Amino acid sequence: MQSFSSRFSFILLLVFTLFALIACGNESPAEQVHPPIEVNVVRAVEHSVPIGGLYPGRTVGSKEVQVRARVEGILLRRAYTEGQAVTAGQLLFEIDAAPFEVALNRVKAQLAQANATLSAAQRRWQRAQELIKTNAISRRERDDTESDLDFAKAAVKLAEAEVQAAKINLDYTQVKAPIAGITSREAVSEGSLVGPDNSLLTTITQLDPLWVNVSLPDKLVLGIRRMIERGEAAFEGKREVEIIVGQGEQYPFYGQINFTESAIDRRTGTVQLRAIIPNPDNALLPGQFLRVKLHGLMSLNSIVLPARAVLQGAQGTYVYKVGKDNKAEMVDVTLGMDADEGVIIESGVDAGDLIIVDGVSRVQPGAILDPRELEGANDSSPSEPEPIGPAEGESAQADITAAEGDGE
Known part of the structure; x- marks a missing residue:
């Protein structure tokens, strides 16, 4: 009997131990509190920026002449x-000029013959004028003499033209x-x-200056026109082009736009424009492919963000901004044209918003942030972050400390 009681007590102990282990396993651990994520941000500001972008171009000689035999x-x-x-x-x-020299000599002889005929006709005409005064000749004879003089003058002019043509042909040799x-x-x-x-003998190409033919996407050209019509863009200063050759090397001379096509090329969907550029050292050659950057076109009162701040998702493009209580908010944006400082934001971001540019890969919606504002929105490379201010930093740290205390 005592042995049975001992076994029963042992079984009960095992059962209670098992339930205790199961209960301990089901207890949810205390929520882990993550430290705020350090990110670099820029403040969205409206200002005028140059519309940028690199576009393909090709050089051609400003003059290309085919030299032909005439x-x-x-x-x-x-x-x-x-x-x-x-x-x-x-x-x-x-x-070979010999045949043309012979032809010139022949027409010169004809000219001399025509001049001799003219001299004889002039003498006859002078005699006829004296004889008509005494009625020694008839008026008909006088008129015939005048006609002979006119024919002689015309023959001289024809012979002179033949001589001139023969000289030109001789010069063409x-x-x-x-x-x-x-x-x-x-x-x-x-x-x-x-x-x-x-007739084609050779070709001569003028290298200084050169022409650069540039192909602009039709959407870009139409977008620029719409922006100008709405007063969102304007040309300021010279309409110049910057030439980029090789692996990003800048050509030392700027070009001037001197022609813009008025129609879209149906084969390529582009609009052609042409710039003239100095080439004193013949550093560029005709047919050379290069990249061209336009200068002079400004986008007015635009918000521009560095390209690295804009993300692409299944639903489109978006950015992260610093929301209330330093929490990350995902905002859908509509992109405009490329600018020298980044990309123009047409909608989704308001002036004064703090937009994350560095550390965005570690951010999720609702994450607590430790934002550090960069000096300018046109800063395109990561730099040392600066705290936004002690008040915001202390507030975020106080929230974290309180959360840790609750967890304990």
Whole structure:
């Protein structure tokens, strides 16, 4: 009997121990209180900013001239070095001039003959005028003499024109550079017959200044026009372009926009504009691809945030701002154009809002923040944070201490 009581007591002890362990396992632990998250923030401010962005461009010669043979003949000599610079008026090619010299001599002889005929007609006309006074000749003979004089004068003018044309053709045998620039290789070698069907000899490209053709997206151009119509953007100062070559190297000279296409290219969906840019050292070559940045267009009274502050989600773009009690709030935003300082915010952010720019990857809606305001909204790189103020920092720390006390 005593053995049975001992066993029963032992079983009851095991049961109570098991229930105690289960009860201890079901007890919820005290809530963990996370320290505030240190983040860098910028204060949204309305101000005028340059509309930025880099756009593709390609250089072309400001003048590209095809040098052609204007008379038919055998190409005797090339007088320049291919690929080298030439000056305006410099001799490039010589075409066999012998046939043209013969033609010039022939028309000169015809001119001399016409002048002799004119002299004879003038003498006859003078005699006829004296004879008509004494009625020694009829009026008909006098009129015929005057007509012969007019024909002789016309023949002289025709012969003079023929001489001038022959001189021009003879000059065309000396093919000279119409502009200064860089030559291409010769298109026809010496000894070839050149003429109307085979006239291209070489090409000259003027390198200083150069033209830069820029392709702007149609949405950008239409957006700029709408902003200007609404008074949200305006041109200030010179309409210049900045050239970026290679791996972000800035070209030392700025260009001036001198042409804008009035229609959208249906093949590419872009609008073409052209800028003229100095190229004194021939550092740029025609056909070179580069990036172009526009200057002079300002977005007025705009809120601009650094690009790193804007996040992309399934529902669109958003930012985190510092809300009441330093709690993080997620705000949907509508983006505008790129600006030099970041991206323009069209809606979702008001002036004075504190927007998180650094540490945003650790933030969730409702998280307690320890915000440090950067000096300017146009600061595009992380910097040493500065506390917003002792009052806000102390308030956040007091909340955390109180929460820890409650947990204990």
